[in-house]
Amino acid sequence: MPAHSTVVLKFAKRVPVLIVQATAVVTAIGSDPTAFPSPDPLLSDVQDHVDALAQAEVRARSRTFGAASARDDALQIVKDDLRALVAYVQTRCNQSPEAAAVIAETAGMRLKTVTPRVKPLLQIKRVSPGTVRIIARAARKGQKTFYDWEYSANGGQSWIALQSTTSASTELGGLTAMTTYAFRFRKVDKSRPGAWSDGVTFLLV
Numbered sequence: 001m002p003a004h005s006t007v008v009l010k011f012a013k014r015v016p017v018l019i020v021q022a023t024a025v026v027t028a029i030g031s032d033p034t035a036f037p038s039p040d041p042l043l044s045d046v047q048d049h050v051d052a053l054a055q056a057e058v059r060a061r062s063r064t065f066g067a068a069s070a071r072d073d074a075l076q077i078v079k080d081d082l083r084a085l086v087a088y089v090q091t092r093c094n095q096s097p098e099a100a101a102v103i104a105e106t107a108g109m110r111l112k113t114v115t116p117r118v119k120p121l122l123q124i125k126r127v128s129p130g131t132v133r134i135i136a137r138a139a140r141k142g143q144k145t146f147y148d149w150e151y152s153a154n155g156g157q158s159w160i161a162l163q164s165t166t167s168a169s170t171e172l173g174g175l176t177a178m179t180t181y182a183f184r185f186r187k188v189d190k191s192r193p194g195a196w197s198d199g200v201t202f203l204l205v
Helices: 015-030 041-059 067-095 097-106
Strands: 004-008 109-116 122-128 133-137 143-153 169-172 179-189 202-203
Touching: 004 067, 004 097, 015 041, 015 067, 041 067, 041 097, 097 109, 097 143, 109 179, 122 169, 133 143, 143 169
Parallel strands: none
Antiparallel strands: 004 109, 122 133, 133 169, 143 179, 179 202
């Protein structure tokens, strides 16, 4: 599964710093109308919300009754605006993936590349001396599937068949320590065998 890139903006924890951060994002996006032709939400609205937050923060520091709650409400509005701008910048990055990093940086944000974890097709685990458990990536639920298993002790030059199973795992004992074995499997659906997986080597210690 290929990696994908996500636009990230880590919010400052202190309100005064977040006000500066939000203002910087608005300024950055507004300074490049070519890269950001139609910001959503409108930058003028976002700046109005930032200004309102700044005023609410001043009142909250004076400890006026209810001012802290009003400041928190204004803070939430600004955070929602920033999240919306992150989504907008993400859209722009998706439209020009080759320039995504530059686009995100221009907006005062950054690009995080995420490589999804993919469960391997076949895993080998030692369960006791001379015995391993062979685990295949299971078929979809509700799909009746059998699993054929083979192993090799000579680097895949020849393969030895194991008992087929209806579960996505099996065990093999009687193996020799400090020997490298190869394992593979295939799924059999409705009596039609699939292709054998690539062999997976495992050094038994």
